[in-house]
Amino acid sequence: MFDPETQGHTAAELCSRIAASHATLRETECEELVLAAAWADVHYLDGDEAGYRPLVERSCAWGGQGCPPVAEHCALELGxxxxxxxxxxxxxxxxxxDLRHRLPHLWQLVRTGTVRAWQARHVAQTTHDLSWEACTDVDEALSRSLPLxxxxxxxxxxxxxxLDADPEARRRREQDAGEQRGVWSWTGDHGLRTVVAKAASGDAVWFMATVDRLAEVLRADGDTDPVDVRRSKAIGLLAQPALALALLLDHADDPDRLPPAQAPHAVESPAPGPATTARLDEDEDADPDGSGRDLVLRRDLLRHDLRAARPRVVLHLHVTDTALRCGDGLVRPEHGEAMTLDQARDWLADTGCPITVRPVRDPLDTAPVDAYEIPLRLREALFLRNPVDVFPFGQATSRTLDLDHTTPYVPxxxxxxxxQTGTHNLGFLARSHHRAVTFAGWKRRQPQPGTYLFASPNGYVYLTTNQGTVALGRTPYSRALWDCDPAEDRSTKERVGAA
Incomplete structure (x- = not known):
């Protein structure tokens, strides 16, 4: 049994206890999976054997392809x-x-208590419908990365x-997903309604970009409501397309917008000619209330270049040259889930706007600068090298994260x-992590560009790269690894090596 009384313990003692408790938790969870596999072995039942009586107890293939069958009633006692x-x-x-027979590398991590059981089970469930060969490919590619x-x-x-492991199944899922699109609405509280839409990724991105742009327009016109409220109002504006378009055109030249050279443009709209204007003048139905407002609005819209009203979107899509050459493969957006090359092609083509492709910068060729301020080219290079918060087990992926000097800048x-300001001495940190290394006793170094060592206030050492995090603990090895940097301050070394 454990002692719930924790008063009087030092931080170092609590660190040791928390680490030991977490290790025990992993081992106990994983042991249950190992015991479940052994339970299945004891209750193996082959439906092709002589004496098989399916009316008494059936042989059930609960695992995926390649797993042995078991007796159906064995789950009752285990439960x-x-x-x-x-x-x-x-x-x-x-x-x-599934883990033992289809994911052997991950199963080895389970047997050694290295991973959380619920994570291993999620992998098993996600790969359950794959063929045995495809499942082992996923296991080979990913399982060793799970603890990192x-x-x-x-x-x-x-x-x-x-997605990449089974192209045929992937295409079937894409086809099925296309039939699940729709828009739904139901009554909410206090006169509000909830609207839910399931749409193609490209349509959703452009819709949200337009909503965000209209929210900016409302703010520019003096609306002081929070941004989420203004987004809600923007949906109401989109329900009146002429009004929304007029607002977008009125603010097309706002100084805070990206210049046209920096973003994709909309499809060109032909300028209105005399025939168009004359047709509007003769169209009596265009002004049903006789006020002239609709005619004026329509003339104003036709006089504008409608390209200016389109939201401008910069997309960062990662695709291999192999996928481009063979015409099939995966595309990984910077934010969101991976998609197929066909989906990305449809996404971009359906927008009706030309695409500006920009070259990818090589982080290794990005020269440092002497100033404290970080130029955009350095920020871009660092994001390409380490696209995730470099703090231990960081997960934030944003180009707006803080960029902090690993070794403090000296004018x-x-x-x-x-x-001093270069890829060798910078790293992305979420604001809370930035504050931790500035004020909360966390120390950090970058022994080589893109590799970071962190020491916690109680001396636990972590190594992070763009591949993930390795927890090195507080051991002679971690102390030696940290001590190999003679430039680090003595107080941190003493804290890392403290018993």
């Missing part, structure tokens, strides 16, 4: 032993068999790997060396 129902026990057996990555990062990689006038 009772665990205090759950038979359905939960069947799912546990299925996941354990924050779960949201690993889940995105898993989604992409499953040249105060004796600072040249070239």
């Amino acid at each position: 009772a032993l665990r205090g759950t129902g038979a359905t939960a026990a069947r799912m546990l057996i299925a996941d354990a068999l 990555l924050a779960w949201p990062r690993f889940r995105r990689l898993l989604h992409a790997a499953v 040249p006038g105060a004796g600072g060396p040249p070239g």
Whole structure:
């Protein structure tokens, strides 16, 4: 039993206790999966054997392709032993068999208690419908990365790997997903309604870009409501297309907008000619209330270049040269789940606007600068090298994260060396992590560009790269690894090496 009384313990003692408790939790969870696989072995039942009586007890293939069948009633006792129902026990057996027979690398991590059981089970369930060969490919590519990555990062990689592993199933799922699109609305509280839409990724991106732009327009016109409220109002404006378009055109030249050279343009709209104007003048139905407002609005819209009203979107899509050459593969947006090359092609083509392709900058060729301020080219290069918050198990992926100097910047006038601001001495941090290394006792170094060592206030060491995080603990090895940097301050070394 554990002692719930924690008063009087030092931070170092609590660190040791928390680390030990977490290790025990992992081991206990994983042991349950190992025991479930053993339980399935004891209750193996082959439906082709002589004496098989399906009316008494059927042989059930709960695992995926390549897993052995088991006797159907075995889940009843396992569920009772665990205090759950038979359905939960069947799912546990299925996941354990999938892990052992279809995901051998991940199964080895389970056997050593290196991963959380719920994460391993999620992988098993996600790959359950794949063929045995495709499943082993996913296992080979990803399983060793699971202990290194924050779960949201690993889940995105898993989604992409499953898509890539079975092209035929992927195409069937795409076809099925296309039939599930729709828009729904139901009554909410206090006179509000909730609207839910399921649409193609490209349509959703452009819709949200237009909503965000209209929210900016409302703010420019003096609306002081929070941004989410203004977005809600923008949906109401979109329900009146002429009014929304007029507002967008009125603010097309706002100084805070991206210049046309920096973003994709909309399809050109032909300028109105005399025939168009004359037709409006003769169209009596265009002004049903006789006020002339609709005619004026329509003339004003036709006099504008409608390209200016389109939201301008910069997309960052990662695709391999192999996928481009063979015409099939995956595209990974900077934000969101992976998609197929066909989906990305449809996404871009359906927008009706030309695409501006920009070259990718090589981070290794980006020269440092002497100034404290970080130029845009350096920020771009760093994002390409380390696109995720470099703090241990960080998961934030945004180009607006803080960029912090690993070794504090010293002005040249105060004796600072040249070239302090470069990819060798910078790293992305979420604001809370930036504050932690500034005020909360966390220390950090960058022994080589893109590789970061962090030491916690109680001396636990973590190594992070763009591949993930390795927790090195507080051991002689971690102390030696940290001590190999002679430039680090002595107080941190003493804290890392403290017993």
